[in-house]
Amino acid sequence: MLRLPAFELARPRTVEEAVGLLAEHGDRAAGLGGGTDLVPNMKHKLVTPEVVVSLAAIPELGGLAVAEDGTLVIGAMCPIAKLAAEERVGAGWPAVAQAASLIASPQLRNSGTLGGNVMLDTRCRWLNQTFFWRKSLGFCLKKDGSECHVVSGGSRCVAAASNDSAPALMSVGASAVFVGPDGRRELALEELWSTDGVRNKRCEPAELLVEVRVPPTAAGHRGAYGKLRDRGSIDFPLLGCAVRLDLDAAGAVLDADAVLVALQARPARLRGCAELVGGTTPGSPEFAAAARAVAERAGRKARPLPNVPGDAEYRHAMVPVLVRRTLEAAGAGGGPVHPL
Amino acid sequence: MRVVTLRINGDEREIAVRDHWTLLEALRYELGLTGSKQGCDKGDCGACTVLVDGEPTLACVTLAVLAEGREITTIEGLAPRHRASGGEGADPLQEAFDRCGALQCGFCQPGTLLSARALLDRTPRPDREAIRAALAGNLCRCTGYTQILEAIELAAGEAAGVEVPTPEWMADLRRAEGTSRP
Structure with a gap:
């Protein structure tokens, strides 16, 4: 039995009211979306807010719509199930729909x-445990302690970004819209992350994520998401990979992108993907060779740590496998890649 | 404390709760509805699954206060709901679980049944893949799942008036029972 620490629940009805509450209470407040990340974290006393600001009664946050210019606008409180099931998302932004479904x-x-998954706290096998468990080890760098159990002597937290939606949204150039005491700002999702596992998002505590905007994809767009996890039914990623391929009218790759998650504190774009697969045609031996080259590059660059569950050596060996398979799935207009 | 009115299994129940109480705690310790099980208590195992407005939801990560105004169905409500719609006995899914031996310790069963009920309400004849996907959030440590899947297929088939092939193990069971009898 895991009891929640006591807090006062606020139920604002507007974004302005919610931001006001978050600003008023500062570090003593936390915003509550669906509760699937915050509630377990509160039960583990990783966060112990005095005021919990529920966003459930703010109707404007729950939307899921395609704007006139073709932009997909996902309200922060849009349920992940709704996003995964929406046909227009699957057709226009397949990597996003596939990631949501997993x-x-x-x-x-x-x-x-969706907002909760974007804002998901970083995870680590030494962190997402009960208070008793953590206390018995003298806590850790991210919460209540001063020692990192992943990197001996490490002074920087290496808890991993574990949100499947982030790489998928980054692969299609999404941006995040925040409302704070100083007004509204939109930033590319790419710009949101820092490399600090303690707090891997560059936003103020009083800033509220209100929506994610995803630009329209071109006619030749193909995307896929690949996810490696212990149990195919439920777990966070041991490794996640989102791929975007934009094809020209003849079917050759014009532009390409691959973004990885669960390796470090931030979701990270794999550089040089477009140069390697550009000009090749999915299904051809050239494309297959280019996909293998991208995969090898990803394997060389990746440095999985024993932060999330799963053997780091195994996860490292799986980096090129997952990247190659996800590229091939995207090329074939398929996916998701979920080897379980 | 605040007083909330929860709509549970068709009844309105007025209870006093603290802001930090979960729906599961309110169900089990305020309302005596102990059918919803407290397993991992952190959103992993699915033992606390209830239906909120018809959708399978984990009561252990849902705040009781935020469940006000929603239609909540717990395992205790399945048989009454079936009878209220003109049926007899328990929900056909419960009957099918019984006939197929789709449980051992029974701890996961309330949550599993509610996930299955939500699936059949939406998709009356799901294929096995759809059943597996719908039950992905309900962990069972005893059965190996096979008989659970068979029970859901049986209930769905019978509701549609279709004959469902008898699982192979059932013939073995009958044979074993026959030989062991004096």
């Missing part, structure tokens, strides 16, 4: 929100 379990996708 987040957690059906029940958690019903309650969990």
Whole structure:
């Protein structure tokens, strides 16, 4: 039995009211979306806010729409299940729909929100444990302690970004819209992350993520998401890979992108993907060779740590495998890649 | 404390709760509805699954206060709901679980049944892949799942008036029972 620490629940009805509450209470407040990340974290006393600001009664946050200019606008409180099931998302932004469909379990996708997955706290096998468990080890760098159990002597937290939606959204150039005490700002999702596992997002505590905007994809767009995890039914990623391929009218790759998650504190773009696969045609031996080259490059660059569950050596060996398979799936207009 | 009115299994129940109480705690310790099980208590195992507005939801990560105004169905509500719609006995899914031996310790069963009920309400004849996907958030440590899948196929088939092939193990069971009898 895991009891929640006591807090006061606020239920604002507007974004302005919510931001006001977050600004008023500062570090003593936390925003509550679907509760699938915050509630377990509170039960583990990783966060112990005095005021929890529920966003459930703010109707404007729950939307999922395609704007007139073709932009996909996902409200922060849009349930992940709704995003995964929306046909227009699957057709226009397949990597996003595939990633959403592989987040957690059906029940958690019903309650969990897209905004909550974007804002998911970093995870580590030494962190996401009960207070008793953590206390018995003298806590850790991220919470209550001063020692990192992943990197001996390490002074920087290496808890891993574990949000499947982030690489998928980054692969298609999404941006995040925040509202704070100083007004509204939109930034490319790429710019949101820092490399600090303690707090891997560059936003103020009083800033509220209100929506994610995804630009329209071109006619020749193909995308896929690949996810490696222990149990295919529920787990966070041991490794995640989102791929975007934009093809020209003749079917050759014009532009390409691959973004990885669960390796470090931030989701990271694999550089040089477009140069390697550009000009090749999915299904051809040239494309297959280019996909292998991208995969090898990803394997060389990746430095998996024993931060999330799963053997780091195994995860390292799987980096090129997952990257290659996800590239091939995207090329074939398929996916998701989920080897379980 | 605040007083909330929860709509549970068709009844309105007024209870006093603290802001930090989960729906699961309110169900089990305030309302005595102990059918919803407290397993991992952190959103992994699915033992606390209830239906909120028809959708499978984990009561252990849902705040009780935020469940106000929603239609909540727990395992205790399945048989009454079936009878209220003109049926007899328990929910056909419960009957099918019984006939197929789709449980051992029974701890996961309330949550599994509610996930299955939500699936059949939406998709009356799901294929096995759809059943597996719908039950992905309900962990069972005893059965190996096979009989759970068979029970859901049986209930769905019978509701549609279709004959469902008898699982192979059932013939073995009958044979074993026949030989062991004096």
